[in-house]
Amino acid sequence: MHCPFCRNADSRVVDSRSTEDGTCIKRRRQCTDCGKRFSTVETASLTVVKRSGVSEPFSRDKVMSGVRKACQGRPVSDDQLAVLAQQVEESIRSKGAAEIDAHDVGIEILGPLRELDHVAYLRFASVYQAFESLTDFEDAVADLRRHALRDAG
Numbered sequence: 001m002h003c004p005f006c007r008n009a010d011s012r013v014v015d016s017r018s019t020e021d022g023t024c025i026k027r028r029r030q031c032t033d034c035g036k037r038f039s040t041v042e043t044a045s046l047t048v049v050k051r052s053g054v055s056e057p058f059s060r061d062k063v064m065s066g067v068r069k070a071c072q073g074r075p076v077s078d079d080q081l082a083v084l085a086q087q088v089e090e091s092i093r094s095k096g097a098a099e100i101d102a103h104d105v106g107i108e109i110l111g112p113l114r115e116l117d118h119v120a121y122l123r124f125a126s127v128y129q130a131f132e133s134l135t136d137f138e139d140a141v142a143d144l145r146r147h148a149l150r151d152a153g
């Protein structure tokens, strides 16, 4: 990071703090040459690797649009989708890895989606867990029932 005032390449960090959601680190720096202070924001990068081997930056919008498809016709709002995407990002980032398989992103979505809407969950799970038969659906429904019972105490 070059000093924006004199282009000196060297600076020292005088203060750093992470944003509330932990995705960015803000640093206050002081140029070692001219002594002026400036701020930088560093985003902890998170890369999603697709099955094709292509990688792209993690995007909450992509999570939302994928889940939105599964939620068609269901009483799920965009606000709820945004919260879900945030939960997914936080749970992935909390693992500390800089890279994640697209398939694992799908798996991370399943938990919060199950809480949101059972039908959307089944649609999504049928794609991500590659359901091939009625038995797969039956198992998933049985699993949902178990969770519902447990949540009901």
Ligand SMILES: [Zn+2]
Pocket: 003, 004, 005, 006, 007, 008, 031, 032, 033, 034, 035, 036
């Ligand atoms: Zn400077």
